[in-house]
Amino acid sequence: MTMASSNTPIPVDDGFNEYESAVKRQKSTTSKVWDEMTKLDCENKNELKAQCNHCKTIFSAKSSSGTSHLRRHLNSCLKKVNKDITQYTIAIQPSPEGVPSIKNYKFDADECRKAISTFLVCGKHSFRTVEEPAFRYMMRIASPNFKNISRHTAARDVLMYYAKERDRVKEELAKAPGLICLTSDNWNSEHTNDEYICVTAHWVDKDWKLQKRIIRFRALFPSYDGLNIADELILCLSQWGIDKKIFSITLDNASYNDVMVSSILCDGAFFQVRCCAHILNLIVKAGLELADDVVGKIRNGIRYIKKSGIRRKRFYDVADKSFHLNVTKKLRQDVCVIWNSTYLMLESSLYYKDVLDYWGQRDKDYQIFALSNEEWRNVVILCKFLKVFYDVTCIFSGSNYPTANLYFRGVWKVHKILLDTVKGSYSFLTPMVKQMQEKFNKYWAEYSLILSCAAILDPRYKLNYVQYCFNTLYGVHASDFVETILSNLRLLFDEYVKKSKSTSSSLGGSCNVSDKNPVDSGLDEHNDNSADFGGYFDESDDYKRYLNESSTRSEKSQLDIYLEEPELELNSQIDVLDYWSKSLIQYNELSLLARDLLAIPISTVASKSAFSMGKKVITPLRSSLKPKTVQAVVCLDDWMRVKGFSAEIGCKKDNEDDDDDEDDEDDDVSSVAF
Template sequence: MLTEEERDTIDENLDNDGNGINRKTNSGVWARFINVELKEQGKMVKKAEGIRRYKQFSSGSNNASEFNSSGGFEQMKCREIIAKMILAHELPFSFVEYHWFNEFMTYNNPAYQKVSRETIIEDCIRVVEAEREKMKKVLQNVDMISLTSDCWSSNQTVRYMCLTAHFIDSDWKMQKRVIGFVELAPPYSGEVISDGILECLSKWGIQDKIGTINLNNASDDERAIAILKNSFEGKRKLHFEGMFFHVRCCARILNLVAQDGLRTIDCCLVKIREGVKYLRKQSDRLLKFGEMARILGIETSQSLFIDVQTRWKTTHRMLESAIHYKLAFKGYALRDPNFEWSLTDDEWACAEKVCKVLKVFLDATRLFSATSYPTTNLFLTEIFKAKKVITSAYISDDIFLKKMSAPMYDKFVKYWGETEVLMSIASILDPRFKKVSIHWTFGRLYPDNELSDRVEYVINKLKSLYEKYSNAFQVTRAANSNSTSTSTEAPSVSARQEDDFHAFLKSRPVKNTQKTELEVYLEEPNYTYFRNMEFDVLKWWSQSSSKYPVLSTMARDIFCIPLTTVDSESSFSGGGHMLDDYRSSLSKDMVELFVCGGDWIRSASNTTIQTLEQSTKEEENLEIQIPTSDAAFHRHERPTLMHIF
């Protein structure tokens, strides 16, 4: 790339028409250009053109050009990048045949040769196969993997299951990779789902490394979990003593709870939704609404919002923005006789109560859906906020809140009971929290007469788990020691004579006063940090792994457990594009190849790569800016309602 100084040097040596002129060209930049004559607008002109370094393949090659060590163009490398672009961004294969794409490519380098759809498919296969080999090597070095899975039906009514592996790599970084996009045969039973998962794990050779599986709450999934757990238990490969084998999707539970809350104000939501649509339909209505808000002293920089009814987060945002403009809605309704969607004071009050409750769920969902950092250690203190707000509503004297929270409370209490031990242990393994977190949380959730027993139950589970890891660590260390210190020499006479005595010494009970890693860790002061300071719990355990070899291994396994199936669900966007009307003939193996390959390429990139669907969602016209007129203010007049209507 040219520097600004180099560009200025070139500009100084060209006349206004872009023609070269006879000036001295002492600058070193001119070594990178040659003088050429080109025909432009019917006349020949002189130009300075950059030297393109490339050379042709031999006549026996099918490729137009090859890589030049001096930094030139390489057709095969270019095709590889295009294949990765198509896979990562979920573009159609026919993209390479688009006229303006090829115009762009040949403009950048005339050596580029157009590629057909069939050729780029073959390139995509080669790219994905290369990525698959890299993935196999990575997974071979991982001790434990957590899975998330979800199912989806294509527009050809074929049901697919996505399987995502979550693990912490050798550099103590959170990783997630889609390892299966499997077509399920009807009748989509628990047996079919479990068989699909086992087959996928077998292909990767990781069937003995699975610690937890995160599925939704469907009855078929429940049966699949039972079958899988029995299979792993039979092979004695059930991690965590089977305590955490099935982790329910936290986001799905919060979604169900949120829907219960929104259902209580369906009438209000309909009025708000239709009212916003009415205002958006004509620009003059929005302008009048904006001026009404301005006169009432309402900040108009906040937009109105229209929701997607199947996504409760957008409904909450619509509700939140409408509450901000509550007085403007009231004022507008009084002056526009065609506005039929005005809420009563009681309805506004109910909407505000629901909005306040759901805000806690929204914050929790955002936190738990992250994939770049562990979330199990954050669950206890964060979910406490959600449980607290539901419980407060459930025991409230407010009739509306009590009725609203009843179904929410039942769902949440059931989920809390299933995850309490896992999340408590994960919180203890965060050096900032340790036992303080469970004492603090449990003390606010349970009566005093239950507190001690509940804390003791969690600590006992933690100790039992630690003993399992400690025993496994000792076995591994002993095996490594034996393999490096084996000797073929026969024992001496004196050694044989002392065998009985040493056997006697070993048989005597020895009181071990040395503290375990767990005891040392728990007795040490909590790690001190500032609330606004970034804290990397994985980095802390990585740096402490020599001091706590057993605990660090346990922490690594627990912190890689995901709380949601968001990653598996997001892969269906790729499946949707891969299985459109133009690709419905692709085999199931090809579909899996391309969906998984796209995920691997996106994950390997150091930048955020958006798929086509993600970009489309961001462009959805859900946000509505509120216009206002400043004319009256520029005339130093205060606008009145007569100015507006």
């Protein structure tokens, strides 16, 4: 193998330039007559024909003949039908942000192609859709001037659309007023066996709104270890120009993530945060293993009922007519590896408890799954116990609102219920809770300092709430925990104060130094006599230093003033970002610190939700899609969400369940469980 010369630059496939090539492959502009003419296939390939779309007249379309005769015909034909192509108008209904909403506008082929790209991406449609006769019929009715495109052209359009939107997102990241937080996770496609990495950026914009964008959904090259993933992440940050703006990264507790983070930490430039939802998942699963008997009965019983369409229909008929239940709330079948789907299954079984008992009395095959009264009582207790974990997981899994400030209260609730339950009277829960406590102590023996600081910056909690929680849990040892958190918050705040002062001094240093105070100028004229007093001495600098020191000693910091103010009501519904945006004048540096801390996501759900989308993009029939096309589709779908095209992936409400769509019942919990 020959080595490259040291003087020869080695090209780097950075994942950006590959999309620019799609623009270069774009065909040169053709004559406008083909917007109104259709090329016909002939037996003799050397002979080409064209048919007018209006009068259906057929003409020769040889390249040697040119298009002048076709243009002359169109001018005559369009006059007859009283239709001017250049002024053709269509009606547009109110639409999402970024799309023309005027009622009349000139037909624009580029805008139409862009709309088709949006349709394909946000609807997870195959590129082959544009070649289906029904789609082309729809387009011909909606826009007679639109020229049909092939699936290859549609794919190139999506890549070009991605390239344009990528530049816009890159500009948004560059303009982010604060630091940027990341979430990252890996996913393996079962159809292609490719390992994908998803990186999502989170930040608070100038309007103090939490933003998130997927900036990478790219296939990795083997081996999938921490060092290779670190290289991929570093390359990603460099491409987007945000390698100097990263504040934190949220990951699950996979071992390769520790290797990855240790290799890219820039002298502690950003924090590593464990995915709290993932840790909660491990804790609850450890406990549920010991309650598998009663859970297994319910799981198998529901599977038996739902396995037959006739049984399922009869079950809901009995529930409706005999027990007068709302059958839009369905029996849920869990996914064994997703604990919160198990909780939802238990909850739904309690709702249909009477119906299930009734069914067990009349169906001999179901009797082996029927629960006794004592088992039902245990299910009720177990459900109440798991509800705390379910609620905390749902709160932790949010991606459209700040979660860092909610971390401390959520963890405290989990810790408190474990302590209370192990001392309680429910003996059947004791072994399970002890198992869960071991997992809890393993992952949360020490509360995350950076996220505890974020809790203090929530005006509902502040320091008093943190002290209360630690006093409840640790008694006399609580002060050590509180002091550690507070000292770290002060250190972090001091960094923001220094940064603010350096920024102010750099701005002040740009002033014109020749603009002197007249009095100072008069004093400077006598500086020659200063030698009589033992050499030159300018007391003004020393006096300013004295004033700064005395000011520092006498004035309280913004953090101290904030902590001394009374807390808001504990359960009040407030927008924490809105609170700090309004406090920007009063707490300048502290508001900037709060903005960055509150942008930290405490779960990787924002990245994991992309995998649900990835499963719909990479299907058995679309397993040949190139990785760059997959990235373009996934990222575009996420970016279009901001414009209102795509709905956020999340849990369905009970009244939205569709019993005929079993896959949806599994998907609706995958976005918050792991």
